[in-house]
Amino acid sequence: MALSWILLTLLALAVLGYFAGRSRALASAEGDARALHSLPSYYGYNVALTALVPALGLLILWLLVQPLIVNNTVSGMIPDTAIAEGSDRGLVMSEVRRVAYGLDGAIASGLLSEVQARNADADIEALTQSLKDAGQVLTQDISKPILLAAQKYRSMTSTGSTAMQIMVLVVALLGAAFAYIRTHREFRARNVVEQGILALLLLAASIAILTTVGIVLSMLFETMNFFQLHSWKDFFFGSTWAPNFRGGSELSILPLLWGTLYISVIALLVAVPIGLFAAIYLSEYATGATRSIAKPLLEILAGIPTIVYGLFALLTVGPALVSLFGDGGALGLGWMASSNAVLTAGLVMGIMLIPFVSSLSDDIINAVPQSMRDGSLGLGATKSETVRQVVLPAALPGIVGAILLAASRAIGETMIVVMAAGAIAKFSGNPFEAMTTITTRIVSQLTGDTDFASPETLVAFALGLTLFVITLGLNIFALYIVRKYREQYE
Structure with missing residues (x-):
C-alpha cells in the first residue's frame, strides 16, 4: 500500500x-x-x-x-x-x-x-x-x-x-x-528535456546489459563455491551423474550434456526442414489470401505454453510411438518400452520450434530484393532455380541465425523434457530410451528442501553457467556466419 x-x-x-x-x-x-x-x-x-x-x-x-x-x-x-x-x-x-x-x-x-x-x-x-x-x-x-x-x-x-x-x-x-x-x-527547456529523454533511453538500453551481467555474476559466485566443494575434473570429465545428499555424489555434466544435445538435434531435424519449407512456400509460392491465413495459423504454435506441449507428448505422442515401436506394436519391433523417450521429447520439441524457424525465415526471405528474383527470371531461370540458386543463398545468413536461435531455444527447454524424456542421465545412442537434460536436472536439484552449503545443490549453478556459455557460443557463431556471408551480397 x-x-x-x-x-x-x-x-x-x-x-x-x-x-x-x-x-x-x-x-x-x-x-x-x-x-x-x-x-x-x-x-x-x-x-x-x-x-x-x-x-x-x-x-x-x-x-x-x-x-x-x-x-x-x-x-x-x-x-x-x-x-x-x-x-x-x-x-x-x-x-x-x-x-x-x-x-x-x-x-x-x-x-x-x-x-x-x-x-x-x-x-x-x-x-x-x-x-x-x-x-x-x-x-x-x-x-x-x-x-x-x-x-x-x-x-x-x-x-x-x-x-x-x-x-x-x-x-x-x-x-x-x-x-x-x-x-x-x-x-532552453527543449534542450534540457531532450537531453533528459536521451539519458532515459540510454538507461533503458543498459538494463538488458546490466541484467545479463548480474545473472552471470550471480551464477559465477555460486559456481565458484561449488568447485570449492567438488572437483572440477569430475564435473567436466566424469562419466556418471549420481547426486547423493548423504555424500559420495558423482556430478558429471557429460551425461546431461549428451541428453541435451541428442534431444535438441532430433528437434532441429524436425523443425528445420518443415519450418524452412513452410517459409519458402509462404514467401515464394503462396497467394496473398493463402498467406494471410496460413501464416497466422502457423504462428499460433509459438503461443502455446510448453506445459501444453508436455501434456501432448505425455498423452498422445508417447503412447502413439509405443503402439508403433513397442512390444506388440504395429511394427512388432519391441524397441520402445515406455512413452518416456528421447524420440518423444525431440518430436514434440521440434513441433514447438517450427514457428520459430518458419516465421524468421519467411521474414528474411521476403527481405531479399525483388530485383535479384527478376534478374534471375530474366536470364531464363525457372521459379525453383531462382529460389534455390538466388533467394536462399542471399537469405542464408538470416536463415542460419533463425536455426541457431531455435537451437538455443531447444537447449533451454525444460517442461517438455520433464514430461516426455524421463529423468535418467546416461550415454546412449538409442532414441527409444529415456534420458534427461541439463535444465531438468537444474530444476530437480533446486526443488524441495535445499541446502545451499552442499555440492548437490550448488551444482545447479554450475550447470546453469555451463548452459549459458553454450548458448552464448551458439549466438557468437551465428553472428560470425551472418557477417561472413552478408559481405557477398552487400
Missing part, C-alpha cells in the same frame, strides 16, 4: 508540475508563446521530469539497498548456537523473514496486536499457535533468537519504509521547485 501511495503521489506531483511550469513560462512571456525559446509544453515537461525522475531513481535504489542492509544487520544478531546442524545462516534468515511476514499477517487478521508482536518476552508456543491460526506458513517452531531477529527485521523494515517515503517526497518537491524557479522565457 505504501508503495502504491507514493507512486500515485509522485504521479500527481508530476502532473501538477507540468501545468505549473507551463503556466509560469507563458506568464514570463506575457501570454505570447512566440516569445518563448521552446514550446510551452517543454517547460511543463521539464518541471514534471525533474520532479519525477530523481524521486523514482531514489525509490528504486532504496528498494534495492534497504533489504541488503536489513538482512546483514539482522543476520549478525543470530548467534551460531541458533543455527542447527545441517543448516546455515541463509536458511535461518529465510525463517526469520517468514516469521516477520507472519507477524504482519496475524496483525492484519486481528489475531495479534502490534504490542504483542513487538513483545520480546512473548510466550513462544502461544505466538506460534497464533501465527498458525492466522494461516501463516512456518516450516519449524519459532525459537527465541528467531523471534528477536524477526521483530528487529520488522522494526528496521518499517523504519526504512517510512524514511523512504519522506526522502522520496522531499526529493520530488525539491526537484519540482528547482525546475519551477528556473522556468522563464529564455530558458
Whole structure:
C-alpha cells in the first residue's frame, strides 16, 4: 500500500508540475508563446521530469539497498548456537523473514496486536499457535533468537519504509521547485528535456546489459563455491551423474550434456526442414489470401505454453510411438518400452520450434530484393532455380541465425523434457530410451528442501553457467556466419 501511495503521489506531483511550469513560462512571456525559446509544453515537461525522475531513481535504489542492509544487520544478531546442524545462516534468515511476514499477517487478521508482536518476552508456543491460526506458513517452531531477529527485521523494515517515503517526497518537491524557479522565457527547456529523454533511453538500453551481467555474476559466485566443494575434473570429465545428499555424489555434466544435445538435434531435424519449407512456400509460392491465413495459423504454435506441449507428448505422442515401436506394436519391433523417450521429447520439441524457424525465415526471405528474383527470371531461370540458386543463398545468413536461435531455444527447454524424456542421465545412442537434460536436472536439484552449503545443490549453478556459455557460443557463431556471408551480397 505504501508503495502504491507514493507512486500515485509522485504521479500527481508530476502532473501538477507540468501545468505549473507551463503556466509560469507563458506568464514570463506575457501570454505570447512566440516569445518563448521552446514550446510551452517543454517547460511543463521539464518541471514534471525533474520532479519525477530523481524521486523514482531514489525509490528504486532504496528498494534495492534497504533489504541488503536489513538482512546483514539482522543476520549478525543470530548467534551460531541458533543455527542447527545441517543448516546455515541463509536458511535461518529465510525463517526469520517468514516469521516477520507472519507477524504482519496475524496483525492484519486481528489475531495479534502490534504490542504483542513487538513483545520480546512473548510466550513462544502461544505466538506460534497464533501465527498458525492466522494461516501463516512456518516450516519449524519459532525459537527465541528467531523471534528477536524477526521483530528487529520488522522494526528496521518499517523504519526504512517510512524514511523512504519522506526522502522520496522531499526529493520530488525539491526537484519540482528547482525546475519551477528556473522556468522563464529564455530558458532552453527543449534542450534540457531532450537531453533528459536521451539519458532515459540510454538507461533503458543498459538494463538488458546490466541484467545479463548480474545473472552471470550471480551464477559465477555460486559456481565458484561449488568447485570449492567438488572437483572440477569430475564435473567436466566424469562419466556418471549420481547426486547423493548423504555424500559420495558423482556430478558429471557429460551425461546431461549428451541428453541435451541428442534431444535438441532430433528437434532441429524436425523443425528445420518443415519450418524452412513452410517459409519458402509462404514467401515464394503462396497467394496473398493463402498467406494471410496460413501464416497466422502457423504462428499460433509459438503461443502455446510448453506445459501444453508436455501434456501432448505425455498423452498422445508417447503412447502413439509405443503402439508403433513397442512390444506388440504395429511394427512388432519391441524397441520402445515406455512413452518416456528421447524420440518423444525431440518430436514434440521440434513441433514447438517450427514457428520459430518458419516465421524468421519467411521474414528474411521476403527481405531479399525483388530485383535479384527478376534478374534471375530474366536470364531464363525457372521459379525453383531462382529460389534455390538466388533467394536462399542471399537469405542464408538470416536463415542460419533463425536455426541457431531455435537451437538455443531447444537447449533451454525444460517442461517438455520433464514430461516426455524421463529423468535418467546416461550415454546412449538409442532414441527409444529415456534420458534427461541439463535444465531438468537444474530444476530437480533446486526443488524441495535445499541446502545451499552442499555440492548437490550448488551444482545447479554450475550447470546453469555451463548452459549459458553454450548458448552464448551458439549466438557468437551465428553472428560470425551472418557477417561472413552478408559481405557477398552487400
